[in-house]
Amino acid sequence: MALINVATREIHCNIVYYGTGFCGKTTNLQYIHRHARPEARGKLLSIATESERTLFFDFLPLDLGAVHGFRVRFHLYTVPGQVLYERTRVAVLTGADGVVLVMDSGADKLEENFQSLIELETNMRKLGKDLGNFPFVMQWNKRDLPDAVPVATLDRYLNRRRVEAFDAVATTGEGVFATLRAICKSVMARL
Amino acid sequence: MEQLSNLVVSEGELGNIARVLGRLTLDTAASHVLLLDKSGQLIAAQGQMGQRDLIALGALLAGAFSSSRHVAEILGETDFRHILQQGLHESISTSLIGEQWLLVVVFDKQTHIGLVKVLARKAADELERVLERVRAGGGRAKEQVINVQFRNSVENTIDLLFQD
Numbered sequence: 001m002a003l004i005n006v007a008t009r010e011i012h013c014n015i016v017y018y019g020t021g022f023c024g025k026t027t028n029l030q031y032i033h034r035h036a037r038p039e040a041r042g043k044l045l046s047i048a049t050e051s052e053r054t055l056f057f058d059f060l061p062l063d064l065g066a067v068h069g070f071r072v073r074f075h076l077y078t079v080p081g082q083v084l085y086e087r088t089r090v091a092v093l094t095g096a097d098g099v100v101l102v103m104d105s106g107a108d109k110l111e112e113n114f115q116s117l118i119e120l121e122t123n124m125r126k127l128g129k130d131l132g133n134f135p136f137v138m139q140w141n142k143r144d145l146p147d148a149v150p151v152a153t154l155d156r157y158l159n160r161r162r163v164e165a166f167d168a169v170a171t172t173g174e175g176v177f178a179t180l181r182a183i184c185k186s187v188m189a190r191l
Numbered sequence: 192m193e194q195l196s197n198l199v200v201s202e203g204e205l206g207n208i209a210r211v212l213g214r215l216t217l218d219t220a221a222s223h224v225l226l227l228d229k230s231g232q233l234i235a236a237q238g239q240m241g242q243r244d245l246i247a248l249g250a251l252l253a254g255a256f257s258s259s260r261h262v263a264e265i266l267g268e269t270d271f272r273h274i275l276q277q278g279l280h281e282s283i284s285t286s287l288i289g290e291q292w293l294l295v296v297v298f299d300k301q302t303h304i305g306l307v308k309v310l311a312r313k314a315a316d317e318l319e320r321v322l323e324r325v326r327a328g329g330g331r332a333k334e335q336v337i338n339v340q341f342r343n344s345v346e347n348t349i350d351l352l353f354q355d
C-alpha cells in the first residue's frame with residue numbers, strides 16, 4: 001500500500017511484477033537496475049534458491065527525488081512464478097499499489113499464461129482488490145522468440161480487459177522502460 | 192478512483208510514533224528500531240543507518256516474517272507473532288503489530304532477549320492504537336499533498352528518469 005508521510009514528506013508505492021516462472025520478471029528488474037539513472041536506482045536484492053530461481057522476491061527501490069517538495073519512491077518486486085509459491089505471491093500482492101503481468105510469448109506458454117492471469121485475478125479478489133479497477137498493465141515479453149504467438153492472439157485471449165499492453169524483449173531492454181513508465185503513472189494517477 | 196489502502200501519516204502522529212520508538216530504543220539500548228508495514232515499507236526508524244540500507248533491511252525482514260507465517264501454517268499454528276534472529280553479536284526481534292505492521296528491534300548481547308520481548312510487546316500495543324487512528328483518518332492530509340501540480344510534476348519526472 002502506498003505510504004504518504006506528510007511529516008517526512010515522502011511517498012512510497014509498491015509495484016509487483018507477476019507472471020509464470022521464467023517469463024522474464026527478474027530480467028526486467030535487472031535491465032532497469034542497469035540502465036536507470038544512478039541517482040534514481042537503489043540496490044537490487046534477489047532472494048534466490050541455490051539453483052538461482054527466485055525464492056521469495058527480487059526487490060529494487062527507485063527514487064524519483066523531490067517532486068514538489070515530496071520525495072517519491074517506487075519499490076519494484078517480482079514474485080516467484082512456480083506453482084509451489086502461491087502463498088508467497090499473495091503475501092507480496094498484499095502490499096501492491098500496481099501490478100505488471102509479464103507474459104511469455106512462447107507458443108507453448110499460452111495456457112500457463114492464462115492460468116497465471118486467473119490466479120492473479122483470484123488472489124486480488126481475496127485481498128479485496130478488483131483488478132478491473134486497479135493500476136494494472138501487461139507486458140508481452142520474449143517477442144524475439146521465433147515461435148512467438150502473434151500479439152493480436154495474445155490480446156484476444158489474455159487481455160479481455162483491454163488494459164495497456166507493451167511488446168518487450170526484456171533481455172535487450174525493448175519495452176522495459178515503457179512498461180515501467182506506464183505502471184508508475186497509473187499508480188500515481190490513482191493515489 | 193481512490194485506493195483504500197493508502198496510509199497517510201501526519202506530523203502529529205509521526206511525533207507520537209517517534210516517541211514510542213525513542214523510548215523503546217532507550218530502554219532496550221537498541222542500535223535500531225524500525226516500524227514497517229507488513230509489505231516492508233519503512234514508516235519510521237530510530238538509529239544510525241543510511242536510508243538505502245534501511246529500505247533493504249525493511250524489505251528483507253518483511254520477507255522473512257511472511258515466510259515464517261507460512262511455516263506457522265504448515266505446523267497448524269495460526270501465526271508466529273514474534274520472530275527472533277540471533278547473531279553472535281547482534282540480534283533482531285520482529286513482532287507483529289495488529290495485522291498490518293511490524294516492529295523491529297536490533298539489539299546487541301548486552302541486552303536480555305526477554306526484556307526486548309516484553310518491551311516490544313508493550314510498544315506494539317501503543318503503536319497499534321496510533322496506527323489504527325492514522326489508518327482511519329488519513330484522507331484530509333492527503334488532499335494537501337496530491338494536487339494537480341504534483342501529479343503533473345510526477346509524470347514529467349517519470350518520463351525523464353525512466354528511459355533507456
Ligand SMILES: Nc1nc2c(ncn2[C@@H]2O[C@H](COP(=O)(O)OP(=O)(O)O)[C@@H](O)[C@H]2O)c(=O)[nH]1
Nearest residue numbers: 021022023024025026027141142168169170171
Ligand atoms: N529470448 C528471450 N529470452 C528472455 C527474455 N526475457 C527473459 N528471457 C530469458 O528467460 C529466462 C528466465 O528469465 P527470468 O527473468 O529469470 O524469469 P523469471 O522467472 O520471470 O524471473 C532467462 O534465461 C532470460 O534470459 C526475452 O525477451 N527473450
Ligand SMILES: [Mg+2]
Nearest residue numbers: 025026054078
Ligand atoms: Mg525471477
